[in-house]
Amino acid sequence: xxxxxxxxxxxxxxxxxxxxxxxxxxxxxxxxxxxxxxxxxxxxxxxxxxxxxxxxxxxxxxxxxxxxxxxxxxxxxxxxxxxxxxxxxxxxxxxxxxxxxxxxxxxxxxxxxxxxxxxxxxxxxxxxxxxxxxxxxxxxxxxxxxxxxxxxxxxxxxxxxxxxxxxxxxxxxxxxxxxxxxxxxxxxxxxxxxxxxxxxxxxxxxxxxxxxxxxxxxxxxxxxxxxxxxxxxxxxxxxxxxxxxxxxxxxxxxxxxxxxxxxxxxxxxxxxxxxxxxxxxxxxxxxxxxxxxxxxxxxxxxxxxxxxxxxxxxxxxxxxxxxxxxxxxxxxxxxxxxxxxxxxxxxxxxxxxxxxxxxxxxxxxxxxxxxxx
Ligand SMILES: *Cc1c(COP(=O)(O)O)cnc(C)c1O
Numbered sequence: 001x002x003x004x005x006x007x008x009x010x011x012x013x014x015x016x017x018x019x020x021x022x023x024x025x026x027x028x029x030x031x032x033x034x035x036x037x038x039x040x041x042x043x044x045x046x047x048x049x050x051x052x053x054x055x056x057x058x059x060x061x062x063x064x065x066x067x068x069x070x071x072x073x074x075x076x077x078x079x080x081x082x083x084x085x086x087x088x089x090x091x092x093x094x095x096x097x098x099x100x101x102x103x104x105x106x107x108x109x110x111x112x113x114x115x116x117x118x119x120x121x122x123x124x125x126x127x128x129x130x131x132x133x134x135x136x137x138x139x140x141x142x143x144x145x146x147x148x149x150x151x152x153x154x155x156x157x158x159x160x161x162x163x164x165x166x167x168x169x170x171x172x173x174x175x176x177x178x179x180x181x182x183x184x185x186x187x188x189x190x191x192x193x194x195x196x197x198x199x200x201x202x203x204x205x206x207x208x209x210x211x212x213x214x215x216x217x218x219x220x221x222x223x224x225x226x227x228x229x230x231x232x233x234x235x236x237x238x239x240x241x242x243x244x245x246x247x248x249x250x251x252x253x254x255x256x257x258x259x260x261x262x263x264x265x266x267x268x269x270x271x272x273x274x275x276x277x278x279x280x281x282x283x284x285x286x287x288x289x290x291x292x293x294x295x296x297x298x299x300x301x302x303x304x305x306x307x308x309x310x311x312x313x314x315x316x317x318x319x320x321x322x323x324x325x326x327x328x329x330x331x332x333x334x335x336x337x338x339x340x341x342x343x344x345x346x347x348x349x350x351x352x353x354x355x356x357x358x359x360x361x362x363x364x365x366x367x368x369x370x371x372x373x
Contacts, residue, residue, distance in 0.1 A: 006360055008285075008313045010353040011185040012249045014241035022237040031233060034213070038236035043196075045243055046181075050173035052198040054205035057236065058212055061160050061182025063229035064195030065093035068178040069128065070224070071207040072154050078127035079333065081118050084319035085111060085340040086132040090158050091320040095327045099127065102333040103321045106340045109274060112139030114339070115147065121335060122151050132158040133172055134316075136165045136188070136284040137276055141175040148177075156180070160195075163188040164250050164282035173198040183235070188249070188284045189242050191235040252354025253283035259358050260286055260350060263365040267372050269294025271346075285315060288368075289346040296371045298346050304371060310351060310364055317344040 026032065033039075039057055046055040058064040069080070077098040082090060084103040094101045104117035111134040118129060129148060131139045139157070148155035157175060159165075160182035165172040173179045183194030197208050207224070210217055215226025242249075264270060271289040275281060290298040298314070305312045319341060321334055350364055 004309045005311060006309055006351050006356070007311045008349055008351050009186050010356070011190050012242070012245070012354050014238070014245055018241050019237065022241075023234075026233050026237070033230055033232040035209075035230070036233040036236070038233045038240060039231055042231075042236040042239045045240065046173075046196060046198070049243070050171040050198055052171070052174055052179075053200050054198070054202065056197050056199075056205060056208040056212065057231035057239075058195040058197070058229045059231055059235075060193045061180060061184060061187075061195035062089045062093060063212070063227065064180045064182070064197050065089060065158060066096055066227065067208050067211045067229060068156055068180050068197050069093055069097040069099060069130070070211055071178075071204055072128055073177070073204070074127070076127055078125040079123065080128045080130050081113075081121050081126060082130040083113055083132050083134070083340065084321040084337055085134060085316050085343055086158065086320055087160070087316060088320050088323065089160075090130065090132055091328060094130065095331060100125075100331045100333065101321070101328065102126075102335070103319075103337060104335050105337040106134075106343065107140065108339050108343075110137050110139055110276065111135060111273070111343060112137065113144065115140055115143040117335060118144065119147055121333075122147070122153065126151070126153055128154045128156055130156045130158060131176075132160075133162045133165065135273065135287055136161040136163075136172075136282045137273060138165065138167045138172055138175075138279055141167065145175070154178070160184075160187065161284045162282070163284075164246065164280070166280040168278050177201075178204065183239060188253075188282050189239070189246055191231070191239040191242065194231055194235045194239060249354040250282060252356075253352060256352050256354075256356050256358070256361055257283040257286055259361045260352075260365070263362070264288065264368065267369060270368065270372055283352060286350045286352040287315065287347050288350060289343065290348060290372075291346055294372055298348055301368070301371055302348055305364065305367060308363070308367060310360075310367070312351070313349045314344075314347060315349045317347065319344050
């Protein structure tokens with residue numbers, strides 16, 4: 001018997017026959033990349049959906065983060081106040097762009113930045129705040145924006161988990177000076193690989209576009225050090241088709257999350273994030289936290305579920321400040337991060353994707369109950 005394997009996520013795809021006409025068109029035109037018509041259409045659609053003035057697409061979310069950090073209004077390098085409870089790409093991008101990560105603790109309810117800790121870390125060398133909407137749960141964006149205004153510091157969001165999230169009726173990509181999306185295969189909306197930056201200023205938009213295209217301002221002028229980070233037409237086609245199907249994908253995720261939530265609420269020592277108020281969530285992930293008061297520890301549960309073919313993941317363990325990366329060790333500034341550390345030690349992300357069969361959810365719940373009740 002082939003052992004069943006259920007991964008933490010499974011990429012959602014549009015019907016294959018819908019892709020073919022666009023591919024025929026591309027074969028005909030031979031416009032494969034470099035700001036083509038599909039890319040432009042995808043950008044305009046995202047601008048409309050997110051309610052932002054400008055969206056620039058990228059080859060992936062990491063390139064989008066590099067671009068955002070390279071196109072800060074003042075253009076200087078320095079300290080970027082950030083969270084260690086994130087995917088390593090957030091931290092890597094800070095270091096690749098010649099900045100220094102300043103790690104501060106997170107808020108235990110939003111898993112985003114602790115606003116007081118951010119304020120305490122602001123200094124003369126601070127060039128940006130880079131917050132992460134972990135699991136698609138919004139940061140306290142209003143309080144962070146007040147801080148950013150008070151100290152005149154750009155506020156950036158790594159919203160790689162945020163597609164489909166709304167706060168007070170506005171897309172999460174609306175907030176901050178720049179907000180970064182990832183369209184990686186594992187994300188809520190995927191273009192196989194892809195990313196984007198949403199921003200409100202045409203000056204920033206132009207900088208981002210130039211950055212993605214080697215720094216070219218025109219044929220004979222380089223405006224700044226750039227990369228090749230453009231999104232190809234194929235990826236843009238997939239993005240446009242994914243947008244047509246995103247609401248049913250979000251509904252599928254919601255059904256899975258609801259089933260977990262109903263059945264997991266009374267397990268001693270197992271904690272779930274509170275559903276935030278004024279927020280339309282996207283159920284990008286289904287994190288649970290196995291507390292010190294639980295009958296079994298997180299890692300034993302992790303191994304146990306994996307034995308049964310449920311490939312649960314510890315997002316995010318270890319903290320990015322604890323990976324032992326030489327550059328992180330050499331350059332970063334670390335404030336105490338007890339909440340982030342506890343979350344990293346207790347978290348387990350359960351499988352969730354739009355077409356996950358609810359029987360699997362029920363079996364995972366049974367397995368968890370067997371260990372924890
Ligand atoms: C996925 C992810 C990224 C990187 O996106 P890619 O498209 O994979 O490069 C950045 N930050 C966070 C928090 C992520 O989860």
